[in-house]
Amino acid sequence: MAAPAPTLAPSAVAAELRRGSDALGRFTGAIARNRKAAFGLVLLLLLSVVAAAPQLFTGRDPQALLGGSQQLPSGTYWLGTTNTGQDVYSQLIWGTRLTLIITVVAGGLASFVSVVIGVAAAYLGGWTDRLLSLLTDVFLIIPTLPLLIIMAAYLTGAGTDAIILALVVTGWAFSARQLRAQGLSLRTRDFLEAARVRGERPFYIIMVEILPTMTSLIVANFMGLSTYMVATAAGLQYLGLGNTSEVTWGTMLHYAEENGAIFPGGNPFWVLAPGFAVVLMGAAFAFLNYAFDEIGNPALRSFRRRRAKPAA
């Protein structure tokens, strides 16, 4: 027998929101106060710095053949070497850039497509909705991995672009569904009816009245998609798809596996390092995803679920 949490008195809520009277101020305030957001943001910033200026972190050329084959970590080579003597650490650093770019570009494109389709379906309703929902469902049902592999394999020579295309094609549908559901719940808000009654056109209503109120959801959506992109891109590259001559964490995994890095005689850090890096980047996006979900929907904010005891 649980009661719904009593809502804050309006005056209390107003007081809480009063810091930062403009939208940006409130936004940054909300992020700063949310621990998940702060953690994810710091991590992402760190990774972005590494991606933008790898030369700050290593002086070596990642593709240069410098040391012995599959040497373990030492003072010179912090994470050891690859089978051709390349510095694993430098590869990790330099690989950040392309990995991040692929993630963000694929995430952004998939996000865009899912927003357009999801919100249009929710707002326009009727036959448009049925059609778009059908389209979404079809893409959801198609088995992702086989499709990815086939696409990436067929688009030989295109390399990275093929990967991005494959990721977008398989990634947008789930988010579109989510956004449609959220858009539907917004549909009952009176201010949208009010916009119709004053004579606004549907395009205006979607762009100006709906999308801005869904900002947190859209950002959360992007973060969620990016989490998927990081792992899947690495996975595809690990399988040898895309352009294997480029240095990314995924291609590192590919070569490491091919050359038995985890077996005795090999350099396990050649596998562990990029694997861990993928997890780290995925975590950054995942935390930001949770954080923006909470910002957009205060009901999700975590509270310790215990019976309120009187203060000491």
Place this chain on the structure above:
Amino acid sequence: MPSPLLEVRGLSVDYITETANVRAVDSVDLDLMPGEFLGIVGESGCGKSTLVFAIAQLLFPPAEIAAGSVTFQGKDMVQLSDAELRHVRWRDYSVVMQSAMNALNPMKSIAAQFKDTLQAHSTMTKAEIRERSAEVLRVVGIDPAHLDSYPHQLSGGMRQRAMIAMALLFTPQLVLMDEPTSALDVVAQRSLMNQVKELQQKLGFALIFVTHDMSVVSHYSDRLMVMYAGQVAELGPTRAMFEHPPLHPYSKGLLDAFPSIRGPRRALTGIPGTPPDLARPPAGCRFEPRCPEAMPQCAERAPDLYTVGPSQVRCLLHAGDVSPAPRPDPLAVQQP
């Protein structure tokens, strides 16, 4: 002199937010005698729902009982463990929520939900459960044939009655109702109120009825408590509040804000302005900025609860009558 069923002393409830501590309920004292019908009236944000949740031990973070005690049937509720509370809940006191559709499980039939409740708090056989469920439905005026209906198959009025029936499964000593009629139309509302009053007199439970609409409860309650900005503004026998004009300017303003359906038409003013920000409560009387009878000292001196005849008022206008009462008198139940 019978002892009170419920004794609330100095109860304060805080909402702990990142930016401020908001005291939603400020030091409320209350005695409730067995079989008494108490109406708690106030506008949104005044703390009435929070007060009732606190009494029922249903507060979740960020709300916390900051001070005070709630003594029910001689036991301090706040100190009870969850296990001990489970014995008392529903058997000795129960709660009816604001919206039946929020509290009833739409996936289960009425009978199934009654069964869940009965099994959670007692050991009854299947036959006894069925019998008891049918009985409470009859008591609230629903044909027991509806036991196997789902909530969405019942009308709004019937759903609320089903909620009340569920609250009466163990014929508790105390029932707490939070705005049970706000989703109903006027005719269903009146019908439900009559039913509730009848039940209360027949089964003898004490009733705390929270609403923002004074007109709903004022015909039925024995005593009426008016809350404003987390505090008790006025508390006294309902009749006293209506036979003379209410003592507190807020209660008076509230009463005057209702357009009359039968009397002569007169201009209404309402109570312009907004309640104070509870994160930063004012030093003096909380109603002072909106009060048509404010005196200069009202902005500086916070009034205590003063006793005026059978009622208590938190207003400096009545400070001279009797010295501030440190404890409310256990008042005898007034039969209408």
Place this chain on the structure above:
Amino acid sequence: MSELPGREQVPPGPGHAGVPRTGAIGGGNGAAPGGDGVAMPALAVHRADGSEPEDGVLLETEGLTRHFQLGGLFSQRTLHAVDDLTITIRPREIVALVGESGSGKSTVARLLARLYKPSRGSIVFRGRPLQSLRSRRDVLWYRSQVPMVFQDPYSSINPVFRVSHGVARNLRLHRRELNARGRRDEMLRVFDAVGLTPATEMLHKFPYEMSGGQRQRVGFAQALALRPRLILADEPVSMLDVSIRAGLLNLMAELREREQVSILYITHDLASARYVADRVLVMYGGHLVESGPTEVVLARPKHPYTQLLLSAVPDPREIVALAAESQDAGEPPKVINPSEGCRFRRRCPMAVEECHRVTPRLRPMGPAHEAACHVATPDTDPAAPPEPATSSHD
């Protein structure tokens, strides 16, 4: 006890002369696109009494009906939300549309706001049937004349923008003759007119910084910016605290005088309808069951539902009058695939055999007072003035 400002007993009926709009800045409606300046063939709706539409009637509906199909493609279940509604609204009057949830009153608002299309019947505004308004210009013309104020102050304003947003959009869409300076002046004017002062400060607030009552005033301000003829107010005070309602109700009465606008006030609260409305229309189960001047309908209700409603409205000032209460359990009317006959018959203490067979039509009960009931008896002396209200308990 002061008399309510500006509540004149406007007798409806033949030959009611409308008062020309005054107090307009910049020539009033003339410059608005699609407004008075556009030459339209006057589709004169000739009333039996011969009065001209422009003077006598602002909006009228004829047999307005709206049904909804429930269930899937093969379902035969039809929800009769509104059936056969014939009403008129005149200039500068507040008409209350009273009914419970399920009565169809909200559907009526949406039909008049063109959010739904009628299943049958017509709506005629200032002589022009709504069906004939096809082009964007015509549609915008109508929307500028008949705006709507919504019920929920917490969801009717977009939380992302400042409260000036809605007003600004209204001005941009419908009052294109104004330049930036003109728009700004107008925004200040309407915020002043609804009591949101100081207007310069209020315009820059976000919705979350305003109380429910203030937000509803913003809703009225948005409507006023259009210089409308008729405001559709869908339960504008139902979600506000009681102490705040009086302010909004007084505002509505004021607007009728100062801005010369009519208001369709949709509500379930008969007491507030009495306070502010000139005429009352009572709806039940999708039908109009009674209509007439407010004091007349409340003093001499003819339809059993109106009588029930009247007796159920609690007045906190009345001390317990718990006489024999009716046995009415408040069961909702059957509006899904309803059969012929009065929809109130199952709850009606006076129902006769005919009530189960024949749907009652509105018939006169007195001057300008109609009710749809087989059993109700008209006042014998139509010229008698309404009886004084029953004695007060003050």
